Amino acid sequence: SQFTRSHWSNTFKSQIICIPLFSVEEVNSTLKQSCSLNMSEIVTVVRPVEQKGLGRLLKVAELMPKHTIKAFGISREEMQCFGDVPNNLECYKYASTENIYLENSIFILLSKWEGLSIATLEAMNHGLICVCTSVGAIADHLDHQKEFLIPSVDDDTVAKLLVEKI
Numbered sequence: 001s002q003f004t005r006s007h008w009s010n011t012f013k014s015q016i017i018c019i020p021l022f023s024v025e026e027v028n029s030t031l032k033q034s035c036s037l038n039m040s041e042i043v044t045v046v047r048p049v050e051q052k053g054l055g056r057l058l059k060v061a062e063l064m065p066k067h068t069i070k071a072f073g074i075s076r077e078e079m080q081c082f083g084d085v086p087n088n089l090e091c092y093k094y095a096s097t098e099n100i101y102l103e104n105s106i107f108i109l110l111s112k113w114e115g116l117s118i119a120t121l122e123a124m125n126h127g128l129i130c131v132c133t134s135v136g137a138i139a140d141h142l143d144h145q146k147e148f149l150i151p152s153v154d155d156d157t158v159a160k161l162l163v164e165k166i
Contacts, residue, residue, distance in 0.1 A: 058085065
Protein backbone atom coordinates (compact mmCIF):
# COMPACT_ATOMS: atom_id res chain seq x y z
CA SER A 1 0.00 0.00 0.00
CA GLN A 2 1.20 3.52 -0.75
CA PHE A 3 0.25 4.73 2.73
CA THR A 4 2.84 3.42 5.15
CA ARG A 5 3.18 3.97 8.85
CA SER A 6 5.86 6.56 8.09
CA HIS A 7 3.49 8.41 5.73
CA TRP A 8 0.73 8.63 8.36
CA SER A 9 3.19 9.54 11.07
CA ASN A 10 4.65 12.42 9.03
CA THR A 11 1.25 13.56 7.74
CA PHE A 12 -0.41 13.82 11.13
CA LYS A 13 2.61 14.57 13.32
CA SER A 14 1.64 18.21 13.83
CA GLN A 15 -1.97 17.27 14.56
CA ILE A 16 -1.34 14.70 17.27
CA ILE A 17 -1.75 16.01 20.77
CA CYS A 18 -0.51 14.28 23.87
CA ILE A 19 -2.94 14.74 26.74
CA PRO A 20 -1.38 14.01 30.13
CA LEU A 21 -3.47 12.16 32.69
CA PHE A 22 -4.29 14.00 35.90
CA SER A 23 -6.44 13.12 38.83
CA VAL A 24 -9.70 15.00 39.34
CA GLU A 25 -8.23 16.57 42.48
CA GLU A 26 -5.23 17.91 40.53
CA VAL A 27 -7.47 19.40 37.84
CA ASN A 28 -9.81 21.02 40.38
CA SER A 29 -6.86 22.45 42.30
CA THR A 30 -5.35 23.90 39.12
CA LEU A 31 -8.68 25.37 38.04
CA LYS A 32 -9.21 27.02 41.43
CA GLN A 33 -5.77 28.59 41.23
CA SER A 34 -6.06 29.77 37.62
CA CYS A 35 -9.72 30.84 37.54
CA SER A 36 -10.59 34.03 39.31
CA LEU A 37 -14.32 34.49 39.17
CA ASN A 38 -15.29 38.07 39.75
CA MET A 39 -18.61 37.53 41.47
CA SER A 40 -19.07 41.22 42.27
CA GLU A 41 -19.50 42.18 38.61
CA ILE A 42 -22.45 41.10 36.50
CA VAL A 43 -22.87 41.64 32.78
CA THR A 44 -25.87 41.75 30.47
CA VAL A 45 -26.40 42.58 26.81
CA VAL A 46 -29.63 44.42 26.02
CA ARG A 47 -31.44 46.68 23.61
CA PRO A 48 -33.52 49.63 24.80
CA VAL A 49 -36.86 47.83 24.51
CA GLU A 50 -39.33 46.63 27.16
CA GLN A 51 -38.95 43.02 25.98
CA LYS A 52 -35.44 42.89 27.48
CA GLY A 53 -36.77 43.35 31.03
CA LEU A 54 -35.02 46.63 31.74
CA GLY A 55 -37.38 47.40 34.63
CA ARG A 56 -36.26 44.10 36.15
CA LEU A 57 -32.63 45.07 35.62
CA LEU A 58 -33.15 48.33 37.50
CA LYS A 59 -34.73 46.43 40.41
CA VAL A 60 -31.82 43.96 40.48
CA ALA A 61 -29.34 46.84 40.61
CA GLU A 62 -31.25 48.36 43.54
CA LEU A 63 -31.27 45.02 45.40
CA MET A 64 -27.54 44.42 44.81
CA PRO A 65 -25.82 47.71 45.68
CA LYS A 66 -22.45 46.02 46.33
CA HIS A 67 -22.38 44.53 42.83
CA THR A 68 -21.48 46.34 39.64
CA ILE A 69 -23.88 45.55 36.82
CA LYS A 70 -22.66 46.34 33.32
CA ALA A 71 -25.35 46.71 30.68
CA PHE A 72 -24.00 46.65 27.12
CA GLY A 73 -26.02 47.87 24.17
CA ILE A 74 -27.78 50.75 25.94
CA SER A 75 -26.75 54.24 27.00
CA ARG A 76 -27.48 55.63 30.45
CA GLU A 77 -29.90 58.11 28.87
CA GLU A 78 -31.82 55.30 27.19
CA MET A 79 -31.89 53.32 30.44
CA GLN A 80 -33.36 56.32 32.28
CA CYS A 81 -36.49 55.95 30.13
CA PHE A 82 -37.23 52.81 32.18
CA GLY A 83 -36.67 54.38 35.61
CA ASP A 84 -34.04 55.79 37.94
CA VAL A 85 -30.63 54.28 37.21
CA PRO A 86 -28.66 53.33 40.36
CA ASN A 87 -24.96 54.21 40.48
CA ASN A 88 -23.94 50.54 40.43
CA LEU A 89 -25.54 50.07 36.99
CA GLU A 90 -23.04 51.01 34.29
CA CYS A 91 -24.37 51.47 30.76
CA TYR A 92 -22.29 51.07 27.61
CA LYS A 93 -23.86 51.77 24.25
CA TYR A 94 -21.00 50.20 22.30
CA ALA A 95 -18.41 47.58 23.23
CA SER A 96 -16.36 44.78 21.75
CA THR A 97 -18.28 41.54 22.22
CA GLU A 98 -15.07 39.68 23.02
CA ASN A 99 -14.21 42.03 25.90
CA ILE A 100 -17.71 41.83 27.36
CA TYR A 101 -17.37 38.13 28.03
CA LEU A 102 -13.65 37.84 28.73
CA GLU A 103 -13.69 40.42 31.51
CA ASN A 104 -16.72 39.10 33.42
CA SER A 105 -17.90 35.94 35.22
CA ILE A 106 -21.70 36.23 35.53
CA PHE A 107 -24.13 36.92 32.70
CA ILE A 108 -27.80 37.72 33.29
CA LEU A 109 -30.69 37.84 30.86
CA LEU A 110 -33.98 39.13 32.23
CA SER A 111 -36.07 39.10 29.05
CA LYS A 112 -39.84 38.92 29.32
CA TRP A 113 -39.95 36.99 26.05
CA GLU A 114 -37.21 35.81 23.75
CA GLY A 115 -36.56 33.45 20.88
CA LEU A 116 -33.01 32.17 21.06
CA SER A 117 -30.69 34.59 22.85
CA ILE A 118 -27.42 34.84 20.93
CA ALA A 119 -25.92 36.85 23.81
CA THR A 120 -26.63 33.96 26.20
CA LEU A 121 -25.03 31.45 23.83
CA GLU A 122 -21.96 33.70 23.51
CA ALA A 123 -21.72 34.03 27.29
CA MET A 124 -22.00 30.25 27.71
CA ASN A 125 -19.34 29.75 25.05
CA HIS A 126 -16.99 31.99 27.04
CA GLY A 127 -17.66 30.05 30.25
CA LEU A 128 -19.73 32.63 32.11
CA ILE A 129 -22.29 31.59 34.69
CA CYS A 130 -25.62 32.40 33.01
CA VAL A 131 -28.64 33.33 35.11
CA CYS A 132 -31.64 33.82 32.82
CA THR A 133 -35.39 34.01 32.77
CA SER A 134 -36.89 30.79 31.46
CA VAL A 135 -38.31 32.12 28.20
CA GLY A 136 -38.16 30.94 24.60
CA ALA A 137 -35.38 28.54 23.70
CA ILE A 138 -33.15 29.63 26.57
CA ALA A 139 -34.36 26.81 28.82
CA ASP A 140 -33.42 24.29 26.13
CA HIS A 141 -29.86 25.57 26.00
CA LEU A 142 -29.37 25.92 29.74
CA ASP A 143 -30.55 22.39 30.46
CA HIS A 144 -27.25 21.57 32.19
CA GLN A 145 -27.67 24.66 34.39
CA LYS A 146 -31.37 24.42 35.29
CA GLU A 147 -30.64 25.86 38.72
CA PHE A 148 -29.83 29.17 37.03
CA LEU A 149 -33.21 29.54 35.33
CA ILE A 150 -35.73 31.98 36.77
CA PRO A 151 -39.44 31.84 35.95
CA SER A 152 -40.55 34.92 34.01
CA VAL A 153 -43.12 36.39 36.39
CA ASP A 154 -43.55 39.93 37.70
CA ASP A 155 -40.51 42.22 37.84
CA ASP A 156 -40.18 42.25 41.65
CA THR A 157 -40.22 38.45 41.91
CA VAL A 158 -37.73 38.03 39.05
CA ALA A 159 -35.35 40.52 40.69
CA LYS A 160 -35.58 38.77 44.08
CA LEU A 161 -35.06 35.32 42.54
CA LEU A 162 -32.02 36.52 40.62
CA VAL A 163 -30.48 37.98 43.76
CA GLU A 164 -31.01 34.62 45.52
CA LYS A 165 -29.27 32.76 42.67
CA ILE A 166 -26.20 34.97 42.82
